[in-house]
Amino acid sequence: MTAVSALGNVSEVDSASRAQAAANPLRVGLTSQPAAPGHTLVIFGGSGDLAARKLIPALYNLKRNALLPASLAVVGLGRRPMDHRSYRARQREAARQFSRTGQPDPELWNDFEQGLYYVRGDFSATSGYATLKRELRQIEARHGTGGNRIFYLATQPSLFPEIIRLLGETGLNRGPGSTRIVIEKPFGRDLTTAHHLNALTNNVFHESQIYRIDHYLGKETVQNVLVLRFANIIFEPVWNRRYIDAVQITVAESVGVEGRGVYYEESGALRDMVQNHLMQLLAVVAMEPPVDFQADSIRDEKVKVLRALRRLQPHQVAANVVRAAYGQGFVEGVEVPAYRREEGVALDSKTETYVAARLFVDNWRWKGVPFYLRSGKRLPKRATEIAIQFSAVPHLLFGEANPEGVRPNVLAMRIQPDEGVSITIEAKQPGLAMRVQPVRMDFGYGQSFAQESPDAYERLLLDVMLGDQTLFIRRDETEAAWMAVMPILEAWENGRAPDLAAYESGRWGPRPAGDLLRADGFRWRRL
Ligand code: BG6
Numbered sequence: 045m046t047a048v049s050a051l052g053n054v055s056e057v058d059s060a061s062r063a064q065a066a067a068n069p070l071r072v073g074l075t076s077q078p079a080a081p082g083h084t085l086v087i088f089g090g091s092g093d094l095a096a097r098k099l100i101p102a103l104y105n106l107k108r109n110a111l112l113p114a115s116l117a118v119v120g121l122g123r124r125p126m127d128h129r130s131y132r133a134r135q136r137e138a139a140r141q142f143s144r145t146g147q148p149d150p151e152l153w154n155d156f157e158q159g160l161y162y163v164r165g166d167f168s169a170t171s172g173y174a175t176l177k178r179e180l181r182q183i184e185a186r187h188g189t190g191g192n193r194i195f196y197l198a199t200q201p202s203l204f205p206e207i208i209r210l211l212g213e214t215g216l217n218r219g220p221g222s223t224r225i226v227i228e229k230p231f232g233r234d235l236t237t238a239h240h241l242n243a244l245t246n247n248v249f250h251e252s253q254i255y256r257i258d259h260y261l262g263k264e265t266v267q268n269v270l271v272l273r274f275a276n277i278i279f280e281p282v283w284n285r286r287y288i289d290a291v292q293i294t295v296a297e298s299v300g301v302e303g304r305g306v307y308y309e310e311s312g313a314l315r316d317m318v319q320n321h322l323m324q325l326l327a328v329v330a331m332e333p334p335v336d337f338q339a340d341s342i343r344d345e346k347v348k349v350l351r352a353l354r355r356l357q358p359h360q361v362a363a364n365v366v367r368a369a370y371g372q373g374f375v376e377g378v379e380v381p382a383y384r385r386e387e388g389v390a391l392d393s394k395t396e397t398y399v400a401a402r403l404f405v406d407n408w409r410w411k412g413v414p415f416y417l418r419s420g421k422r423l424p425k426r427a428t429e430i431a432i433q434f435s436a437v438p439h440l441l442f443g444e445a446n447p448e449g450v451r452p453n454v455l456a457m458r459i460q461p462d463e464g465v466s467i468t469i470e471a472k473q474p475g476l477a478m479r480v481q482p483v484r485m486d487f488g489y490g491q492s493f494a495q496e497s498p499d500a501y502e503r504l505l506l507d508v509m510l511g512d513q514t515l516f517i518r519r520d521e522t523e524a525a526w527m528a529v530m531p532i533l534e535a536w537e538n539g540r541a542p543d544l545a546a547y548e549s550g551r552w553g554p555r556p557a558g559d560l561l562r563a564d565g566f567r568w569r570r571l
Contacts, residue, residue, distance in 0.1 A: 080509035081222075082115030082189040084180060088167060088207055089199035090120020091131070094228065096138035098259075099198065100160075102501035104139050104148055107156050109498075111506055117159045117187045119179065121167060131162035144499055159187060167199075168206050173214040184220075191220025194508055197227050200307070205244055212248035226255040226508055229320050230311060231517070234533060235526040242519045255508050256517040260321040262500030262507075265459040265489070267515075269328045269430065270342075272457065272465060279455075280333070282434065284409045289452065290566055292416045292431040293325050295459075296423040298375050300549075301397070305388025312395040314367070314529060317419040323350060323525040324517075325459070326415055329430055330405050339513040343521060350524035352407040361535035362542055364403070366556045367396035370422040373549030380422060380549045394544055397421045400557035401532070402564075416561060418568065422549040427571040428459035445478040456569070463497070464488035 085103075087095050106112045120131055136157065139148050148156075163179050165172030184191055195211060197204050204227060211217050211225070227245070232238025245254055260266055273279055282288070295317055301308045308316065327346035334341040356364055372382040383389060383397050398420030405415065434453040440446070454468045466486040473479040489497065507515055535541045545554035552568065561567055 080111070080113050080506060081192055082113045082187070083192045083194055083509050084117045084119060084184055084187070084189045085194045085196060085505075086119045086121060086176070086180070087196045087198055088121050088203075089197070090162065091122035091124050091126065091134075092198060094198040095120060096135065097142045098499070098501045099196070099505070100135045101139045101143035102499055102505050104143060104153065104156055105145055105499065106502050106506060108145060108149070108152060111502075113509070115188045115190070117161065117183045117189055119161045119163055119176075119183065121163050121165065121172075121176065123164065123166065125164060126162050128161050132157040132160050135160060144496075167210070168203065170210060170214055173210055173216060177214065177216065189221070192222045193219045193224070195223070195225045197225065201228070201230055201233075205241060208241075208245050208248050217248050217253075222253075222511070223249075224253050224255060224508055224511070225249050226257055228257055230315055231256055231320075231522045232526065233310075233315065235523060235530050238522055238526050242523065246519065251519060252513070254516075254519075255504075255513060256519075256522055257504060258320045258324050258517055259500040259504065260324050260459075261515040261517075262502075262504040263459060264497040264503075265457065265463045266325065266328060268465075269325075269457055274333055283432075285411055285413050287435050288413055288432055289435050290414050290416060290433045290564070291326075291329060292429075292433070292566075292569055293322055293329070293418075294431075294569070294571060295322060295325075295419040295428045296426060296552075296571065297419075297421045298423060298426050300370070300380060300422050301383070301386050301389070303387060305386045308397075309389055309393060309395050312367075313397055313399045313419055313421070314532060318399050318401070318417060319525050319529045320517075322417050322419055323528065325428075325430055326353075326403070326405075326417065327521075329432075330410055330415070332409070337514070339516075340518075342514055343518045347518065347521045347524050348407075349405060350521060350528060352405045352410075353524075353528040354404040354406050355528065356531040356535075358531065358535050358538070358540050361532055361540060364401060364560070365532050365535075365541070366398075366400040366545065366554060366560055367536065367541070368398040368420075368545035368547050368554040368557070369393070369395065370397050370420070370549045371546045373422070373551065375422055375424065375550040382549070383422075396544060398423075398547060398553050398557070400553060400560055402560055403528070414564060414566075416566070416568070418553065418557060420547075420553050423552055424550055425571070426461060429569070429571060430457045430459065431455070431569050432457075433566070442478045442480055446480050450480045451482050454569075462488065463490070 087099060089095060103112065103118060136148060136153055140146070161179070161183060163176060165175045197207060199207065217223060232241050273283065327349045330349045331345040332348065334345045369383045373380060384391055384393050400416070400418040403415045403417060432455040436452045437450070440449060450470050451468070456466050458464050464487050466484050468482050468484050470480045471483045473481045504515060545556055547554040558568060
């Protein structure tokens with residue numbers, strides 16, 4: 045990652061944290077980062093789920109690895125009545141529950157929570173912002189943050205436009221130091237709303253201040269796709285339509301909607317996963333080598349891939365995209381209800397919890413290579429994988445001993461869990477015959493590195509403080525991704541696609557998803 049900070053006022057990381065981190069045998073691999081300058085991080089939705097499950101634990105773990113500036117203050121904003129003390133106690137409990145490192149170290153947490161504040165207000169009205177300004181002035185003076193501010197939008201998405209508008213109207217878009225805004229997904233509901241949100245945000249903030257987050261880009265293994273492709277000579281010559289027959293991208297989850305039924309009803313798998321996470325995975329796999337590792341060079345290449353995605357015609361959607369919702373079933377031995385029985389979900393819901401699609405990237409490198417994407421909830425297990433299926437050898441020398449032929453090579457990049465990369469190659473079976481059998485060469489993160497991987501939010505929050513936009517989505521990228529999924533959304537809304545299929549919870553999706561590949565002579569990989 046480039047560490048581009050235009051700020052200069054780099055403050056010191058406190059020595060207690062440094063000592064603690066040095067003594068930690070499982071230091072995360074972010075420790076070679078330059079120190080981030082002081083900041084106040086203001087979280088809209090500070091008493092919500094994302095703050096408790098992801099943001100605060102990520103900040104605490106950064107602290108644990110001595111990666112936070114000493115002068116950091118975190119201000120949670122919300123409507124619920126709460127004082128600083130009870131906010132701190134709640135977040136401590138959340139850290140215990142959700143942090144990858146478990147129970148926080150008491151001394152370190154005490155130090156961390158000195159910079160944790162809660163401000164109650166109505167942030168759909170200017171009055172809330174007057175209170176915030178007042179509090180910010182005091183907190184900034186107390187912590188010596190240099191007036192650098194990050195506004196993190198972690199509320200329900202329908203509130204984003206109003207918050208952004210009011211930040212502009214009250215002058216909070218121009219602070220005494222640097223000002224940045226982080227916007228959570230989903231970024232709009234469709235191309236039009238994403239475009240409006242972009243227009244509004246770019247009116248209030250400069251693009252260099254805007255960090256549209258997709259936490260998949262913060263995952264170590266997603267960044268490793270770039271390293272694998274561009275730090276090794278052996279892949280690039282075969283990374284194209286001449287040697288690759290198909291690409292499969294799977295994001296499988298065993299969980300259901302997890303109490304987020306109301307949100308999910310509005311969203312569905314296409315908006316929740318495909319438009320963002322799967323499109324980003326596709327973009328890093330298919331992009332051209334960037335000229336350097338600067339944010340815009342990488343984003344330029346990703347956007348070209350998204351623009352090259354073939355736009356399905358309305359009549360092609362049914363043959364290329366499958367949608368389904370989970371029914372009742374068993375996942376990991378536990379009986380689970382059907383999606384329509386989940387809290388907040390309509391009994392006659394038409395929302396999909398599973399999508400499978402066949403897409404094409406129409407450019408010189410990829411023309412004609414199918415990209416099969418699937419994502420679903422309540423599948424048998426959690427597994428995210430990108431698999432490259434290479435072509436068969438042009439002429440088989442060992443035909444007699446192998447009448448059924450040999451299997452093509454597969455490069456599988458396991459994004460999570462069991463992070464790693466494997467290549468299936470053909471090998472000679474021991475014995476006198478020339479029998480050929482597939483074997484796997486495997487690299488596992490857990491075995492090869494003694495370091496723990498940071499959580500995606502640790503990487504990304506640190507990058508915002510460092511001013512590095514490499515792993516964030518640029519305006520044109522988000523709109524290009526929407527353009528690719530719009531024909532699907534439109535066909536579904538206009539009834540130009542078969543009705544929602546059903547799949548039993550704990551099974552690998554509906555039958556038509558398998559047919560999609562069978563028709564081309566492929567099968568979904570067994571994960
Ligand atoms: C979120 C989606 O963006 O990603 C969730 O809103 C999904 O529905 C989650 O469960 C998956 O993230 P991860 O990191 O657990 O794969």
